[in-house]
Amino acid sequence: MLVRDMPRSAIVTDSVFLKHQPGPYHPESPQRLKTLLDLAGEVAGSGAGYDLLPLRAAVQEELELCHGTGYIDLVRSTSEHNQFALDGDTITCRDSFGVALMAVGGFLQVLDAVAASDYANGFTMVRPPGHHALRDRAMGFCLFNTVAIGARYLQKAHDARRVAIVDWDVHHGNGSQDAFYDDPSVLFLSTHQYPYYPGTGAADEVGSGKGEGYTVNVPLPAGCGDAEYLAVFREVVVPAIERYEPDWLLVSAGFDSHRDDPLAAMAVTEQGFGVMADALLELARKHAGGRIAFLLEGGYDLSALRNSVATVLDRMRSEEAALLDADGRRIAPRIREVLQIHEKYW
Numbered sequence: 393m394l395v396r397d398m399p400r401s402a403i404v405t406d407s408v409f410l411k412h413q414p415g416p417y418h419p420e421s422p423q424r425l426k427t428l429l430d431l432a433g434e435v436a437g438s439g440a441g442y443d444l445l446p447l448r449a450a451v452q453e454e455l456e457l458c459h460g461t462g463y464i465d466l467v468r469s470t471s472e473h474n475q476f477a478l479d480g481d482t483i484t485c486r487d488s489f490g491v492a493l494m495a496v497g498g499f500l501q502v503l504d505a506v507a508a509s510d511y512a513n514g515f516t517m518v519r520p521p522g523h524h525a526l527r528d529r530a531m532g533f534c535l536f537n538t539v540a541i542g543a544r545y546l547q548k549a550h551d552a553r554r555v556a557i558v559d560w561d562v563h564h565g566n567g568s569q570d571a572f573y574d575d576p577s578v579l580f581l582s583t584h585q586y587p588y589y590p591g592t593g594a595a596d597e598v599g600s601g602k603g604e605g606y607t608v609n610v611p612l613p614a615g616c617g618d619a620e621y622l623a624v625f626r627e628v629v630v631p632a633i634e635r636y637e638p639d640w641l642l643v644s645a646g647f648d649s650h651r652d653d654p655l656a657a658m659a660v661t662e663q664g665f666g667v668m669a670d671a672l673l674e675l676a677r678k679h680a681g682g683r684i685a686f687l688l689e690g691g692y693d694l695s696a697l698r699n700s701v702a703t704v705l706d707r708m709r710s711e712e713a714a715l716l717d718a719d720g721r722r723i724a725p726r727i728r729e730v731l732q733i734h735e736k737y738w
């Protein structure tokens with residue numbers, strides 16, 4: 393059922409994101425965004441309720457919400473080099489710093505638009521991705537941690553009290569986890585292939601100090617598909633968010649857990665991403681006044697990426713959530729382990 397009187401959905405993307413060139417053989421290629429630019433143009437012209445928002449660059453003060461000034465200076469200095477390796481697989485060109493500012497600023501534009509109730513929800517399709525970036529260190533194709541900056545920005549600019557970040561990228565969002573590890577004002581939940589890059593994300597990483605219990609990791613064995621992911625959402629992700637009652641939901645939407653993705657070994661389909669999106673949209677309606685923003689992280693098979701993003705965009709315009717009906721028997725012991733670890737906090 394399409395809801396005709398619901399506010400429109402915001403999309404941020406732009407050809408500027410093609411300018412970040414990590415090298416000709418790098419999987420995080422400009423082609424990823426070319427594919428999504430085409431998709432965004434189609435859906436914005438479809439009359440189905442999507443608008444493309446204008447971009448802006450993030451300013452220094454916004455980057456400093458999650459990064460040190462020395463590190464920001466280092467990334468800025470990469471614009472003096474044709475090519476610069478911030479780490480083994482995080483390569484920049486002269487335009488990368490400027491593009492990364494637009495990626496962060498674009499996400500903040502969507503957050504502002506949803507906060508003002510001008511839009512029902514939003515999807516930010518930008519690159520480079522962000523969830524591996526630490527306070528003072530680039531890693532895993534990521535320069536600045538866009539989703540983490542977004543959560544801090546909501547607290548600062550929009551008085552958010554409890555922000556939930558759900559990270560369904562196939563890799564553990566170590567940078568996002570790190571940013572809020574001792575902070576109960578942001579609940580971080582991640583599903584990821586494990587053990588796998590970047591090595592973090594064990595079930596017993598639960599936060600520390602006041603943040604203990606507010607980091608929820610669901611490490612999954614290779615080969616998990618829709619049934620397993622939906623079971624994890626039904627048994628762990630949805631109940632945790634229900635208890636937390638966030639006033640905002642942010643989604644680190646990586647599509648490298650798709651069955652066709654060349655970088656990892658999961659088996660999620662575009663329909664699976666659609667049902668996960670549905671579950672989060674429903675939670676946002678229930679607890680957060682509908683406030684939810686999806687942010688692109690990974691996803692390296694071009695047609696899987698396009699089809700998965702298209703499915704999520706479609707679900708953003710619906711108020712009818714699909715059921716989380718899944719047989720997760722294969723990973724029931726892992727789900728039990730995660731629930732037992734978190735029992736004392738809930």
Ligand SMILES: [Zn+2]
Binds near residue numbers: 563646689690
């Ligand atoms: Zn990833």
